[in-house]
Amino acid sequence: MACLVLSVAVVVTIGPASLSVPDVFEVIGARLGFVDTGVSRIGQGIVWNLRLPRTLMAAVSGAGLAVCGVVLQSLLRNPLAEPFLLGVSSGASTGAVLVLILGIGAGAVSLTMGAFAGAVVAFVLVMALARLAGGGTAKVILAGVAGTQLFSAVTSYIVITAADAEQARGVLNWLLGSLSGARWDDVAVAGIVCVLGLALCVSRSNALDAFAFGQDAASSLGIDVLRLRWLLLTATALVTATIVSSAGAIGFVGLVVPHAARLLVGHRHRALLPVTAVLGALLLVWVDTLSVVVAGAQEVPVGVVTALVGVPAFALLLARRRNMG
Template sequence: MRLRRTSIAFLFLAAAAGLIVSILMASLFGSADISPFDVVSTILRHIGLDEMAPAPALPKLLDALIWESRFPRVLLAAAVGAALAVSGAVLQAITRNPLADPYLLGVSSGASTGAVAVLLLGIAGGISLSTGAFVGGLVSFVLLLALLGGGRVASPSRVVLTGVLVSQFFAAITSVILMVSGDANSTRGFTYWLLGTLSGSRWEGVTVAVVIILVGILAVLFFAPALDAFTFGWDSAAALGINVTAARVSLMVLTSIITAAAVASSGAIGFIGLLIPHAVRVLASPTHRLLLPLSAIVGATFLIWVDTFARTAFSPHELPAGVITALLGAPAFALVLKRLES
């Protein structure tokens, strides 16, 4: 047992260290040649720790490049990756479906409808595309919850099927808006956003998204015992003293909020919420007290490097991060399916 705890502690420390290093290293990549000491110094100065900076101050242009462009984008990638990985792990436990992902409840389709409504119809003029997407995601979840009778539903399969229904409904609305009101340029821009991109990250939006996602993940951690019980079925969880309806509804609300925040900030980036929890289960204990935080760290690290590759590999052109995750996720998904069959 002591060895086991030591191994888990080492795994956590290694994963956390890898995430910190990834945040700093990813901030180096780009058109301008900037050293690691310059990145660290710039960050320390902007958070009020000037005396700890290991390098002199950069010119204003390079300083802005790091602090206003690269660093917030890397932080947003970490937050979105963590949100999707945790949401996937939670929904896989709730539905007892190893193929569940964060978009199972239709939140991404609702977010897409909210985004296209703001972009093309000018609904609630003055709000940003990301705000419209966040509101749209929450509206889709409210509809899902209403169809489930406020969460009082008898089977995981009903949750899955209702999520598919809501997703298709909002996808249809999005298609109608695009057909009626979209032109070539707006449709192209919306399609690029929908594929999943972290470009255009700015501190205002990043700060809001990071706070929502971080608070949501911390709240989900309190339900780790309930999630462990859910893996044996809802009836078994009730026999163990879990208030199944309250826990299920609370977890669906939390995952919908953090998924909506992630999609509103970056579009729909696929496969992270599906595959990262499975990868973590192979490396560590499947108990959610360990699975959830490790999934968050691994998901954050993974998306940081995916986005770094997407924005630098084909410079000056930039690929949507969702395209890269799909290219990597498809063969990995085939391996997961093979493992589930065996």
């Protein structure tokens, strides 16, 4: 945790303005009314209004997506499960383009609200489809794949038929993930939802441990398997929807980080969940910084950088697991 706090402070100093880590803590302390600061008004504005909310949003998003990945991989007993498996990301994309391109609810519905509504609709549809198919882990995964394809097709159709070049570029940047528009209210909402989601998952850590031995074993231990599955699927979907609605679709964090955390602390969820949250936050804080500085004036969408970093990292993790096994 100390490493995460220090990383946030260091990342906030990176940029054209001349700032130091003590300056960052001074500005935070001054804003909270604890100390006075000699940092200029421009410097205070850069720290408090621009860089700090973006960096904290990166930390919250990374932590939330990583925790959702752990829970889904354990719950579905699938090492390739990740937060966007339930169609949430594609549904959010559809909701976003309905507002951005077709102007549905324009003036009354923001891009964030439209994306969140789309994510929730997609999740409800996927869960209804899974239930109609008879429930079960495999049916949830298949329903998620079908829902993802459906909403991705709708999004593509809207962009192709109704968007001009500028709108298409804006949609593409959003779909690939961007933290450039992060505001304090986004950080507050996403932070509260992620903390509540993490607390719920930690409170069910023993039950998640039991799922490693299969649903029958978990049921024999007195766990209400069906209720727990729906509760945690809903919680992970809401956390993912909140993050995606503010930051776009940031891939690979929820897939790669849980495997790295298991190599560090093992499979017991009481330790695994908080460690995964910290690692996810660290990863996305630094990856977002890399996305800003790697191409100079042209900012690279953070989802592109997570994929470029995540694919080789995942390959190394797979190779290490093979050598260990």
